Amino acid sequence: MPSLAFYGSSLLSAYWNGAATYYRGLIRDLAGRGWRTTFYEPDAFERQQHRDIEPPDWAEVVVYPATEAAARAVIAEAARADVVVKASGVGVFDDLLLEELARTARPDAVRLFWDVDAPATLAEIGASPDHPMRRILPDLDLVLTYGGGPPVVDAYRGFGARDCVPIYNALDPDTHHPVPAQxxxxxxxxxxxxxxxxxxxxxxxxxxxxxxxxxxxxxxxxxxxxxxxxxxxxxxxxxxxxxxxxxxxxxxxxxxxxxxxxxxxxxxxxxxxxxxxxxxxxxxxxxxxxxxxxxxxxxxxxxxxxxxxxxxxxxxxxxxxxxxxxxxxxxxxxxxxxHTYARRGAEVDALLRRALAARRAGAPA
Incomplete structure (x- = not known):
């Protein structure tokens, strides 16, 4: 069973965190395809006080204090994973996570950046010649984005990404469905x-x-x-x-x-x-x-x-x-x-398994 270490804003709370249902839909579907995910999220912005869900059975969730020492401790755990994901907008120590996760991952592990606000991220990179993303992008195996279409793909490739694939939002029909009006x-x-x-x-x-x-x-x-x-x-x-x-x-x-x-x-x-x-x-x-x-x-x-x-x-x-x-x-x-998460999950599963196979064969992903 391949393992995935996912560093994001929050899986447990949608409070000031619109990406929560996106993460849930994808990670839940990937669990059904054989992926074992550990989601690392900081205890920040009162999200843990406003949880929408408790830790699910389809992912392990590690909530860590919003301190540099705690961030470094969870970064060290990335060495155990087959795929290491740094999402945009974690909210605390984003640059530290980005740079250190790329170094901590095993040589045979797939490293990727998952951008849930690509237009804003790309504007930051474009405005900052010394942005850490400019140094790290060429060494990452893949960039996935919340959306953005051809403009975002072209921009990421222009900044040195090996490849960029939009993984659009979708529907989890078990979670969102018709109910009686209130x-x-x-x-x-x-x-x-x-x-x-x-x-x-x-x-x-x-x-x-x-x-x-x-x-x-x-x-x-x-x-x-x-x-x-x-x-x-x-x-x-x-x-x-x-x-x-x-x-x-x-x-x-x-x-x-x-x-x-x-x-x-x-x-x-x-x-x-x-x-x-x-x-x-x-x-x-x-x-x-x-x-x-x-x-x-x-x-x-x-x-x-x-x-x-x-x-x-x-x-x-x-x-x-x-x-x-x-x-x-x-x-x-x-x-x-x-447009269900089952379709999106199948797409992500294929991308990650292809990248893993290329890594293990010693070829660029």
Whole structure:
């Protein structure tokens, strides 16, 4: 059974950690394909106080103190693994993890960087001639990304990566699926996302402005950070929404809204986890426009697309319960057929086994 040491933000908590369900879907599927994963996550940002799950039976989880000594101790354990993964955005000692894991891994082990925010990472690398990634990339076997399509692949190869493969978000149908509506989440339009500097202007354009212009409609916003922001009177805020409540959050409103962060919208091919969660629950999804959307959902049939806030308002005013159900049902069929973590896991499994075989044969992966 091949072993995988995965150093990431958190597997146990989605609190200020949108990548959690992505990690869970992939690692759970890989366990079914024979991989033994140890996930190393720091005790930081109050994530352990806001766990969504307890340690699962499909991965070992090591929670370490957010200190340099503790980070170095878990880095030493990488020498036991067949594949060593450093994810972006761990949040503490990222550069230390990146540089030391590459050195600590066994000579026959596969070393890879898994980027869950590639547009932002690439902007950092481009702005910093002495960024540690520039030194380390050519020695890594592989870069995997949360998305980003051809622009991200080309950029990583331009910085010296041997190869870069997008592994897109997907649906775990055992976790996200239709459930009965709950009154606490009812609204004409709901949005779930943390308040972040590179998203807030787009939230204002695509959510808050339409809400202000439609005072007779009900709007709902979930996520961290919005308690400190003035909102229109018809927008109800509910704070952090645990993963266990995501299905009800998606099925209860007439429609839910996806808003990409600035860099992901500009790059394209970057569907958020929320897109697949909403579609899996059979929700009617309205999304801001971004290049590559048709790879995942068809505009007008499986998703409604808004180029600006006026489009969002028009969709909200025109949408009937019947049309919302039809769009949600069509989206669910498409995602179940083409975009599950079983499909993504098969892709990752093949990539890692191929890289391992090349390593063990003494050839470049």
């Amino acid at each position: 009154a606490r989440f009812e609204a004409d339009l709901a949005f779930l996302g943390n308040r972040l500097p590179d998203r807030e202007a787009r939230v204002e354009e695509f959510f808050l402005n339409p809400a202000a212009g439609l005072p007779e409609r009900r709007f709902l916003i979930g996520g961290n950070g919005w308690e400190w922001r003035a909102l229109p009177e018809n927008v109800r805020r509910i704070g952090h929404v645990p993963t266990a409540d995501h299905n009800a959050f998606n099925t209860s409103p007439r429609a839910v809204l996806n808003i990409a962060r600035d860099s992901m919208a500009a790059t394209g091919w970057s569907p958020a986890t929320r897109v697949f969660e909403a579609a899996g629950a059979g929700a009617c999804l309205i999304t801001d426009a971004w290049t590559g959307l048709e790879m995942f959902l068809t505009e007008g049939e499986e998703v409604l697309v808004a180029r600006d806030g006026r489009d969002v308002a028009a969709h909200v005013e025109a949408l009937t319960d019947e049309r919302a159900r039809a769009i949600g049902d069509a989206a669910r069929r498409r995602i179940l057929g083409q």
